[in-house]
Amino acid sequence: MNLEKLLAWPFTPLEDTLNARDCMLYALGIGIGDNASDPADLQFCYEKDLKVFPSQVNVIAHPGAWITAPELEVNWVKLLHGEQSFEIFKPLEAGRTYVGHYRVRDVLDKGEGKGSLVFLEKELRDKETDERVSLVTSTYFLRGDGGQGGTITEGPVPHRIPDRPADQSLSLTTLPQAALIYRLSGDYNPVHADPQLAAKAGFERPILHGLCTLGVATRAVLQQYADNDPARLRSLQLRFSAPVYPGETIVTEFWREGDEVSFRSLVAERDLVVLNNGRAIVSQ
CATH class of the missing domain: 3.10.129.10 (Hotdog Thioesterase)
Known part of the structure; x- marks a missing residue:
C-alpha cells in the first residue's frame, strides 16, 4: 500500500440521476415487494408517489474499483468490507441528480502481518441546490497491507449491543x-x-x-x-x-x-x- 497516494487519491465528483426504475430495482433487490399488495412495499416499488428506500444512499454515485489502481499498491484481493454507516439529512427523491464527493478520511495501520483499515467517506449533495443530503462511511480491511503507516492509531469503538435478551x-x-x-x-x-x-x-x-x-x-x-x-x-x-x-x-x-x-x-x-x-x- 502506498499511503501517500492513497490519502491523496484524486476522486472525481460523481453525478447520479435517480430515475424511478433504478429506485424500484434497488428496492426489489433487497427483497421489498414480497407482499406485493401492501402499501408499505408499494411505496418503494410503484412509480405512483414513489419513495426512495433510505439505504440506497450507499450505492448511488459509486466510485467503482478505484482501490485496484496499480499505483496505490494495495493487495486488493485480500480486501474485506468491514463496516458501513450512513447519516441522512434529507431523503433522496427520484428524478433528482446527486453528486458524490469522496475522500479517504483516515488509515489505521494494525501492524505488519495484521493489515490496515481504510475509512472512506462519501458526501452526497443535491446537484441543483448543493444541499447536503447524506454522509456515508465505508471501512475496508486490507488484510495484506499492514506495517506501512497510517494517520490514526485507534479506530472508532464499535457500538455495543446491550447485554440482555433482545426486545x-x-x-x-x-x-x-x-x-x-x-x-x-x-x-x-x-x-x-x-x-x-x-x-x-x-x-x-x-x-x-x-x-x-x-x-x-x-x-x-x-x-x-x-x-x-x-x-x-x-x-x-x-x-x-x-x-x-x-x-x-x-x-x-x-x-x-x-x-x-x-x-x-x-x-x-x-x-x-x-x-x-x-x-x-x-x-x-
Whole structure:
C-alpha cells in the first residue's frame, strides 16, 4: 500500500440521476415487494408517489474499483468490507441528480502481518441546490497491507449491543435470485453470480452482497420501529461479520432505548451472526 497516494487519491465528483426504475430495482433487490399488495412495499416499488428506500444512499454515485489502481499498491484481493454507516439529512427523491464527493478520511495501520483499515467517506449533495443530503462511511480491511503507516492509531469503538435478551426480532427471507437482482444496482463483482469464481474465493456458492444484507436489516428496522416511514430513519451503522447465501432467512434482533435501536442479524439456517454492532437512530 502506498499511503501517500492513497490519502491523496484524486476522486472525481460523481453525478447520479435517480430515475424511478433504478429506485424500484434497488428496492426489489433487497427483497421489498414480497407482499406485493401492501402499501408499505408499494411505496418503494410503484412509480405512483414513489419513495426512495433510505439505504440506497450507499450505492448511488459509486466510485467503482478505484482501490485496484496499480499505483496505490494495495493487495486488493485480500480486501474485506468491514463496516458501513450512513447519516441522512434529507431523503433522496427520484428524478433528482446527486453528486458524490469522496475522500479517504483516515488509515489505521494494525501492524505488519495484521493489515490496515481504510475509512472512506462519501458526501452526497443535491446537484441543483448543493444541499447536503447524506454522509456515508465505508471501512475496508486490507488484510495484506499492514506495517506501512497510517494517520490514526485507534479506530472508532464499535457500538455495543446491550447485554440482555433482545426486545424483539423480525425474520425476512431472501430470494434465491437476490444477488442476481441486487447486482443490477451497480455492484457486478462476479463472486455474487459466478459459481466457479465463488468457489475459488472459498464459498460453496455465490454470496449475497454485504450492502444487500444491510438493506434487508434496514427494512427490518423500518418495519419494526418506524411504521415503514423512511423519513424517520436518521442514521444507521453496522459491522459485517459473515456472508449470507441467497435464499437464507435473516433474523434481526433489536434492543430499543429511546430513539436508539441496537441490532444484529443472524442467518437462521446456520445460526450465524452476519451483521453485528448495529445502531440506528429512528425519530419518534
